[in-house]
Amino acid sequence: MTVLETIQKRRSVRTFDPSPLKEEDAQNILQFASRVENPFDLPIRWKLLDAKKHSLSSPVIVGTDLYIAGKLPVAPHAEEAFGYTFEKVVLFAESLGVGTTWIAGTMNRSAFEKAMEVGKGEIMPCVSPLGYPSSKMTLRETVMRKSIRADSRLPFEELFFSGSFDRPLKKEEAGDLAPALEAVRLGPSAVNRQPWRIVVGEDRRVHFFEKQNSGMADRGFDVQKIDLGIALCHFEMVAAENSLSPAFVLDPPALPVGENMHYIASFALK
Ligand SMILES: Cc1cc2nc3c(=O)[nH]c(=O)nc-3n(C[C@H](O)[C@H](O)[C@H](O)COP(=O)(O)O)c2cc1C
Numbered sequence: 001m002t003v004l005e006t007i008q009k010r011r012s013v014r015t016f017d018p019s020p021l022k023e024e025d026a027q028n029i030l031q032f033a034s035r036v037e038n039p040f041d042l043p044i045r046w047k048l049l050d051a052k053k054h055s056l057s058s059p060v061i062v063g064t065d066l067y068i069a070g071k072l073p074v075a076p077h078a079e080e081a082f083g084y085t086f087e088k089v090v091l092f093a094e095s096l097g098v099g100t101t102w103i104a105g106t107m108n109r110s111a112f113e114k115a116m117e118v119g120k121g122e123i124m125p126c127v128s129p130l131g132y133p134s135s136k137m138t139l140r141e142t143v144m145r146k147s148i149r150a151d152s153r154l155p156f157e158e159l160f161f162s163g164s165f166d167r168p169l170k171k172e173e174a175g176d177l178a179p180a181l182e183a184v185r186l187g188p189s190a191v192n193r194q195p196w197r198i199v200v201g202e203d204r205r206v207h208f209f210e211k212q213n214s215g216m217a218d219r220g221f222d223v224q225k226i227d228l229g230i231a232l233c234h235f236e237m238v239a240a241e242n243s244l245s246p247a248f249v250l251d252p253p254a255l256p257v258g259e260n261m262h263y264i265a266s267f268a269l270k
Contacts, residue, residue, distance in 0.1 A: 003237045006091050007183050012150065013099025014141040016063030016131035025096055029068065029130065033089045039232070039248040039265070040081040044072045046089075047116060049127075054115035058107040062138050064131030068100075071116050071124040079221050080264060082125045083229020087187070090128065091237075099133035102126050102188055104223050123221055148192045153185050160185075161199045164255055169200060176242060177206070177269075183238040189227040190216065196231040199255060204269040206246075207253050208232060212260045228264045235267060245270040 001009075026048055033046040049056060051065040070086060072078055090100045104126045118124045137145075145151065157168035160181050171178055177200060184196055193216070197209040208228060216224045232248075239246040246267040253266070 001095065003091065003241050004179055004183055006094050007186050007234055007238070010091065010094045010100075010188070012101040012188060013129075013131075013133040014060050014062065014101055014144070015134040015137045016061075016099060016129065017134045018063050019132060021064070021066050021098065021131050025098055026066065026130065028096065029089065029093050029098065032092045033068065033070065033085070036085045036088045038081040038085045038229075040077040040084075042072050042075055042078060042081040044070045044082060044085055046070045048130075049112070049115050054111060056108065056111050056115060058103055058129070060106045060140065060144065061101065061103075061129045062141075063134055064129045066130045067112075067127050068130055069112060069116050069124055069127040071118050071122050074121050074123055077225075078123060079125060079223070079225035080229035080232065082123075083226035083231075084233045085229075086126060086128070086226075087230040087233040088237075090188075091233075093130065097132065098130055100128040100130060102128060102190075102226075104190055104219070104226070125221055125223070125226055150192055152192075154194050156181065156185060159194065159197060161197070163199065163202060165197075165199060165258065165261075174200075176244065177239075179242055180235045180239040180244065180246075183234040184231045187227070187230045187234050189230065190223045193224065193227070195224040195227050197261065198231075198235075199253070201253060205249070205253065205266050206235065206269065207255070207266045208235075208264040209257065210262045210264055211258075212262060214260075225264070232265060232267075239267065239269065243270075 160169040
């Protein structure tokens with residue numbers, strides 16, 4: 001399966017089959033997570049957590065007691081680094097048939113932070129359950145997906161631009177960038193807000209911006225910057241799969257940007 005196909009297939013799984021995750025799958029995921037590097041060079045420590053042992057709970061998750069969580073130092077770009085890395089783990093789990101859900105809010109956070117031994121100067125932005133997806137969703141999950149319109153995404157031309165923010169980019173005009181941009185569009189995001197905006201320059205530099213919504217940065221970190229880390233991950237993996245040799249750069253372009261729009265990072269393409 002290609003990376004783009006894995007991205008197309010992934011969805012948040014909140015209802016799990018009661019058969020526990022095979023030890024081999026759990027260890028594979030943990031080892032994979034500890035090997036993933038991120039373009040911001042920040043160290044992330046991962047643990048598998050037993051919900052029963054640590055009294056962990058999430059009101060939206062049913063059928064599994066196993067979670068994965070990561071923590072890292074508070075630093076510039078910590079959220080993007082975490083989003084980028086955790087999404088690689090999520091896609092790896094998906095390729096093994098293991099379901100995940102990004103969780104930043106709906107959990108007893110202090111119990112998770114205690115289990116992760118989060119120290120001063122560290123953050124644990126998100127966790128995810130791990131398990132095999134149940135063939136049937138709970139009513140609660142079905143209602144939740146409907147209320148945040150989890151199956152829909154904004155159209156291409158509302159997210160992507162050519163040269164400047166006043167020139168929307170249509171999928172038919174995106175040429176060899178279309179699959180990597182489509183991979184960004186399909187990504188998961190907190191409350192499905194899809195804060196990623198991209199300007200493609202004539203020099204084939206692809207600039208990522210966060211369109212920040214209010215109230216999303218008051219947990220001590222900006223959850224939408226995690227979404228942008230996910231976008232960077234999807235773009236880079238699918239651009240590489242399409243032989244575009246994406247090279248990561250932190251170099252804001254001289255562009256007029258709107259209010260609440262923040263530069264995140266860029267990729268230079270072949
Ligand atoms: C950073 C982040 C935080 C999230 N936090 C939660 C959460 O606390 N609880 C939850 O049920 N889903 C959470 N989600 C999952 C989103 O609601 C979900 O990705 C989005 O609705 C799209 O649905 P999909 O993942 O099935 O494509 C989060 C997603 C991201 C990326």
